[in-house]
Amino acid sequence: MLGYPGAMLGVLPAGLARARPGKVERGGQGPGGRSAFRPGGHLSHMIRYERSEDPPDRDDRPPLAAYAEHLVEAGRAPSVSAVVNDALTERVQRDRRIARRWKEITAQADLAQVKRIIAHVEAQAAQFPPSHWYR
Amino acid sequence: MSEDVRAVPAPWVLDISVLAEAARGDTRTMTLVQELDARGRPLVIPALAVTGASLDIHNDEADELLGGLEQLEKALRPFIGAQVT
Numbered sequence: 001m002l003g004y005p006g007a008m009l010g011v012l013p014a015g016l017a018r019a020r021p022g023k024v025e026r027g028g029q030g031p032g033g034r035s036a037f038r039p040g041g042h043l044s045h046m047i048r049y050e051r052s053e054d055p056p057d058r059d060d061r062p063p064l065a066a067y068a069e070h071l072v073e074a075g076r077a078p079s080v081s082a083v084v085n086d087a088l089t090e091r092v093q094r095d096r097r098i099a100r101r102w103k104e105i106t107a108q109a110d111l112a113q114v115k116r117i118i119a120h121v122e123a124q125a126a127q128f129p130p131s132h133w134y135r
Numbered sequence: 136m137s138e139d140v141r142a143v144p145a146p147w148v149l150d151i152s153v154l155a156e157a158a159r160g161d162t163r164t165m166t167l168v169q170e171l172d173a174r175g176r177p178l179v180i181p182a183l184a185v186t187g188a189s190l191d192i193h194n195d196e197a198d199e200l201l202g203g204l205e206q207l208e209k210a211l212r213p214f215i216g217a218q219v220t
Contacts, residue, residue, distance in 0.1 A: 098203045102165060105200075109166035117167060118174075125145070132145065 146177035146211065154180070154188035157204070158197035165200070172207040179211050180204055 068084070071077040077086070149157075149168065156164040171178055185201055204210060 094199075094202070095206065098199050099206060101196075101199060102169065102203045102206075105160055105162055106166045106169050109162045111166065111170070114163060114166045114170050117163075118170060121147075128145075 146179050147171055148179040148181070149184065150181075151184040151187040151191070154184050154201065154204075155191050158188045158192040158201050160196065160200060168204075168207070172209050175209055177209050177211060178207060180207075 068080045071083055077083045189198055
């Protein structure tokens with residue numbers, strides 16, 4: 001039994017994961033032989049751990065700064081700042097694209113129907129005794 | 136609990152079936168989630184349910200729609216950002 005969430009799937013979100021050289025495999029095959037790592041996808045930051053009894057170390061951090069410095073040394077980026085700026089730019093573009101897509105889809109909705117659903121569920125929830133509410 | 140603190144309903148928990156519909160681009164489900172957030176209702180979005188929905192639908196569009204959940208303001212995301220012990 002692995003001692004961390006997501007162990008059954010063999011994957012962890014990056015926020016949970018602490019990469020450790022030799023213990024982490026990027027781009028591995030997920031359940032059903034499908035890749036759990038797809039660049040550009042929302043879950044592209046998923047990290048697959050080798051199945052092990054050892055949970056990830058808490059103090060190990062992904063060597064992002066070292067990678068940025070490597071890009072500069074290799075001539076693939078003019079500076080570490082440029083690497084950070086590029087990453088942030090990509091993040092902003094992605095967030096805007098996602099917000100635009102949500103807006104496009106939800107603009108087609110029957111809002112009155114959605115409000116009726118919410119009212120129906122909240123009417124059911126209101127029937128619970130006060131012990132089922134929180135403060 | 137003191138009586139002067141107003142009790143509020145339990146948060147809405149988005150399980151994998153709801154998240155899978157959102158990942159499919161279901162208009163009604165996505166609007167429901169967005170409307171709840173706009174009303175300030177607390178939403179619980181378990182990371183494993185997001186993972187399961189992503190694996191269930193498994194395409195880039197679905198992953199991006201699930202990524203939109205990060206932009207909800209009232210959502211609670213258990214485990215994301217937590218320390219692994």
